[in-house]
Each structure stands twice: as C-alpha cells, then as structure tokens.
Amino acid sequence: MPRGRARSQTIRLSRRRDTGFGRCALPMGAKVGYGRSVSDHPAESHRKAHARTLFAGLPAAYDGAGAALSFGQDPRWRRAMVATLDLTPGARVLDVAAGTGLVTAALRARYDCEVVALDQSPEMLARATARFADDPRVRTVLGEAERLPFADGEFDGLTFTYLLRYVDDVPATLGELFRVVRPGGRIASLEFGVPSGPVWRAGWRALTRTVLPLGGRAISRDWGEVGRFLGPNIEEFARAWPPDRLARAWISAGMARVVVRPMSIGAGVVMSGARSSAR
Numbered sequence: 001m002p003r004g005r006a007r008s009q010t011i012r013l014s015r016r017r018d019t020g021f022g023r024c025a026l027p028m029g030a031k032v033g034y035g036r037s038v039s040d041h042p043a044e045s046h047r048k049a050h051a052r053t054l055f056a057g058l059p060a061a062y063d064g065a066g067a068a069l070s071f072g073q074d075p076r077w078r079r080a081m082v083a084t085l086d087l088t089p090g091a092r093v094l095d096v097a098a099g100t101g102l103v104t105a106a107l108r109a110r111y112d113c114e115v116v117a118l119d120q121s122p123e124m125l126a127r128a129t130a131r132f133a134d135d136p137r138v139r140t141v142l143g144e145a146e147r148l149p150f151a152d153g154e155f156d157g158l159t160f161t162y163l164l165r166y167v168d169d170v171p172a173t174l175g176e177l178f179r180v181v182r183p184g185g186r187i188a189s190l191e192f193g194v195p196s197g198p199v200w201r202a203g204w205r206a207l208t209r210t211v212l213p214l215g216g217r218a219i220s221r222d223w224g225e226v227g228r229f230l231g232p233n234i235e236e237f238a239r240a241w242p243p244d245r246l247a248r249a250w251i252s253a254g255m256a257r258v259v260v261r262p263m264s265i266g267a268g269v270v271m272s273g274a275r276s277s278a279r
C-alpha cells in the first residue's frame with residue numbers, strides 16, 4: 001500500500017465482454033477453495049468465528065489505526081466508493097459491515113440520505129451508535145450480511161466494505177446483499193487488493209509482512225494480530241477472487257454496469273454497479 005499517486009484504471013464489464021484484467025478459469029459464480037455454503041453449515045465456521053473475535057478488540061483504536069495501517073489511503077478510498085453511488089436526495093441506503101461507521105459518515109457527508117448501518121460485531125457497532133447518537137437519519141442494526149433482516153428491494157443504495165474476506169460463501173452473500181436493493185439502485189464496495197505489477201507487488205508484500213505487523217504491535221496486542229493476519233489474508237482472497245472473477249460474480253448475482261476501479265496501484269479495489277431490473 002505505498003503512498004503516492006494512484007495509477008487508477010477503470011474496467012467496465014458487461015455480460016458479453018471479457019475484461020482482460022486477469023483470467024477467469026472457472027465458470028461464473030463457481031464455488032471453489034474460498035469457503036463453503038452457509039446453508040450447508042449452519043454451525044459457525046472458523047472464518048466467521050475468527051471475524052467475531054478479531055473485531056471485538058478493535059473498536060477503540062479503529063478509526064486512527066485503520067488509516068495508519070493503510071498508509072493514509074483508505075479514507076480516500078472510502079470517499080471514492082461513496083462517490084460512485086450518485087444518490088438522489090432522500091435516498092435510503094444500507095451500509096453493510098459498517099463497523100464504527102466511517103462509511104456511514106462519508107455517506108451522510110456527501111448526500112442528503114438516510115442510512116441503516118449494519119454489522120455483526122456488537123463492539124464495533126456500539127461505536128457507530130455513539131457516533132450517530134445525534135443524527136436521526138442514521139439507524140444502527142446488529143445483523144449479518146448473509147441474512148439481512150430486510151425486505152426485497154427496500155433500499156435505493158447499498159455499500160459494503162472489507163466484508164467478503166470474512167464470509168464463507170461469496171456468491172450467496174452477494175445475492176443476499178443485492179436482494180434488498182431496488183432494481184436500478186446503486187451498489188458499491190471497497191476491498192483491499194494486491195498490486196498487479198511484479199515490482200509493486202514485491203514492495204506491497206514486504207510492507208504487509210514487516211510494517212503492518214510491527215505497526216499493529218505498536219498499537220496493541222489485538223492490532224498486532226491484525227497486522228500479522230492482514231497481508232496473507234488479503235493475498236488469499238485476491239487469489240481466490242481476483243477483481244475480474246468477483247465482477248462476474250456480481251453480474252451473476254443480478255448486477256449491471258459493473259465498474260472495477262483499482263486504487264493506489266491496486267492496493268484497494270472499488271467496485272460499483274446498478275441492480276439490474278431483469279433478474
């Protein structure tokens with residue numbers, strides 16, 4: 001995640017055209033390697049249990065530490081993601097994996113909108129609840145992305161940030177997220193990525209294996225674990241779900257006009273689109 005000017009490139013996908021942004025060796029929406037079906041395994045998986053434990057210890061330092069560990073980049077990435085929603089006044093938006101509410105805050109700063117902020121961590125969500133205590137247009141809800149407590153098409157827009165590395169079944173979760181957005185409604189996500197050029201990738205790997213663990217440890221024991229976990233976890237996800245494969249999964253789950261925008265040489269990835277009217 002080096003500082004400096006982002007070399008961003010926008011990749012547009014349609015149902016018919018391949019992007020050339022890497023190759024998809026598997027059929028659209030195929031489930032391999034990265035996880036098992038939620039419905040097949042009602043008991044909580046190791047991945048889910050780890051996410052709950054991990055975030056329980058992070059809220060106090062989250063806002064500052066998250067920005068520091070991304071070398072100051074992720075507030076900018078969040079703003080870029082929020083900008084893609086292009087909401088009209090009065091829109092109702094669901095912010096999934098809201099955490100302490102940083103995306104919700106960016107949504108409220110940019111748009112005249114109502115936001116429902118949902119997260120599965122009571123500890124993270126408590127921060128968001130406190131942050132928006134005086135804002136009647138934000139409601140916080142404890143819940144899971146895999147089982148949203150909302151009706152079909154209830155929202156005009158939806159965001160999800162740093163979520164998919166923590167779920168067992170990526171295509172099923174995308175289907176559930178998109179279900180609650182009305183046809184034509186906008187959806188945007190932000191995830192960490194791995195820079196694509198060999199030189200940048202080597203630099204990124206060196207940073208994530210040295211600076212992140214050391215920087216995290218300097219903040220607290222819990223952040224030390226995050227620092228050690230993050231680099232290998234981002235790489236595992238990027239191998240299983242490179243941006244072009246993820247974009248195809250979005251399209252399979254009912255999205256149109258999907259745009260992938262690498263941020264900071266690919267260390268962040270903003271993905272956006274509109275829910276198609278024909279499903």
Ligand SMILES: C[S@@+](CC[C@H](N)C(=O)[O-])C[C@H]1O[C@@H](n2cnc3c(N)ncnc32)[C@H](O)[C@@H]1O
Nearest residue numbers: 055097098099119120121124144145161162166
């Ligand atoms: C890295 S934080 C991101 C928080 C915030 N969106 C941001 O941009 O800073 C990831 C959040 O995802 C939440 N999370 C992980 N898996 C989830 C799931 N299946 N359903 C809902 N929230 C989940 C965690 O509790 C955590 O608060």
